[in-house]
Amino acid sequence: MSATKREEVCSHLRYIRLELREMHQMLIKEDLMPDLNEAKEVHAQxxxxxxxxxxKRVKKIKSQF
Structure with a gap:
């Protein structure tokens, strides 16, 4: 995996992790369900x-044939 692709993946994972941590805190501390739009945003990420x-996997498979 190229360095730029790796950085992009790491960035996505950091963002998703923060969003999920915030949702978890809402559930545990405040006993509130996260907003549906927030959940949809994390799903989109x-x-x-x-x-x-x-x-990359699709490109490899196509290049084999």
Whole structure:
């Protein structure tokens, strides 16, 4: 994985981790459910990360044939 791609993945993971930590704190300390839009945003970030990681795999598979 190239350095820029690795940095991009790390950035996505840091952001997702912070968002999930905030949601967890809301659940534990305040006994509140996170906002639906916040959950959707984290889900979108996870999708973007999955797409970023699977691009390389798809390119490898296509180049073999």
């Amino acid at each position: 996870l999708d973007a990360l999955l797409n970023l990681l699977s691009e």
